Amino acid sequence: MATTYKVLGQLAPTAGTLSTLYTVPSATSTVGSTITVANLGPTSTTYRIAIQPDGEAIALKHYIAYDVTIPTLDTMSITLGLTLSATDVVSVESYSGLVSFNLFGSEIA
Secondary structure, three states, rough: OOOEEEEEEEOOOOOOOOOEEEEOOOOOOEEEEEEEEEOOOOOEEEEEEEEEEEHHOOOOOHHEEEEEEOOOOOEEEEEEEEEEEOOOEEEEEOOOOOEEEEEEEEEEE
16 A cells, blocks of 8 residues: 555635535545645634545534634644545635635545
């Protein structure tokens, strides 16, 4: 098995739209080590992060962060050690649309 350390996803989603940050490729496992959330806007805003196993339709049980406030021009770093299987999806959303998300980790194939 080969392990590849990499930027798994980078996204600045449209305001109020739950968007896919990363989908685990088939025949692959992934460890998501850190997610950074950067508020690029002039006001505080909120964000959400969800993990959807096997690409399930979104439900409240999937959220690991829900309407978390991030101050103006601030960055939060979340270190989790997410263990993800093939076709699992990491989704993100922000209220303002001026938030960027970055997911770092490793793929194991």
